[in-house]
Amino acid sequence: MIAIDERRASLVLALIGSLAPAAAFAAYPQRPIKLVVALAPGGPADTAARLFAPYFSERLGQSVVIENRTGASSVVGTESVVRAPPDGYTLLFGSSSSFAVNPAVMKNLRFDVRTDLRLVGLVSYTPHVLVVRAALAANTLAELIALARTQPGKLTYASSGAGGAIHLA
Numbered sequence: 001m002i003a004i005d006e007r008r009a010s011l012v013l014a015l016i017g018s019l020a021p022a023a024a025f026a027a028y029p030q031r032p033i034k035l036v037v038a039l040a041p042g043g044p045a046d047t048a049a050r051l052f053a054p055y056f057s058e059r060l061g062q063s064v065v066i067e068n069r070t071g072a073s074s075v076v077g078t079e080s081v082v083r084a085p086p087d088g089y090t091l092l093f094g095s096s097s098s099f100a101v102n103p104a105v106m107k108n109l110r111f112d113v114r115t116d117l118r119l120v121g122l123v124s125y126t127p128h129v130l131v132v133r134a135a136l137a138a139n140t141l142a143e144l145i146a147l148a149r150t151q152p153g154k155l156t157y158a159s160s161g162a163g164g165a166i167h168l169a
Contacts, residue, residue, distance in 0.1 A: 032063040034090045038077025038098055041068045048124040049093040066093075074098045075109065082111040092117065096165040128166050 035053060039045040049066055057064040069077030074097045084090035092098065099113050111117075130141065138144040148155050159166045 028088055029060055029062040031089065032065050033060070033088075034084075035064050035066050035093050036077050036081050036090060037066055037068045037093045038070070038074035038081075039068070039095060040070050044124075044126045045093060045095050048126075052093070052123050073102055073106075075102060075106070078102075078113070078117075079111055082116045093123070101165050 033056070035049055035056070037046050037049045046066075046068060053064040053066055069080050071077070074094060078092060078094060078098045081090055081092040099117075099119065102109060103113055130144075132138055132144060136144075136147070138147050
């Protein structure tokens with residue numbers, strides 16, 4: 001379940017506003033803002049962005065256009081924001097893949113999230129959970145690990161994709 005509330009949205013907007021000098025902020029925004037979602041349409045990040053965008057738009061008095069730029073576990077969308085003019089009109093709506101997982105597992109990223117991007121706020125939180133079918137003889141993670149050790153190669157799992165936070169967990 002994706003949680004978003006007006007207080008968080010206001011906090012993010014306040015943080016964004018505090019990054020700009022007062023004179024520049026008075027003139028911003030003069031045109032629509034592009035919110036790049038670096039993950040698939042219809043997924044948790046996209047849903048959260050679409051819930052957040054109306055608050056963002058209302059507070060700034062300007063349209064917010066969501067653009068899904070998928071590929072390479074969010075690298076395509078993230079890099080498009082890094083390469084965009086640093087004028088505040090192209091923003092990244094990312095995930096832990098963008099900021100933590102990719103830098104840890106990908107050696108040749110053409111950007112550095114620590115220096116090329118600035119995190120301005122948390123908009124939503126999606127917990128990662130481990131679920132087994134009810135008939136499986138495991139009620140805890142320790143029991144699941146023990147069961148897997150007694151049946152090498154027989155248990156299977158599913159994840160949202162290789163290289164993402166859930167896969168690594």
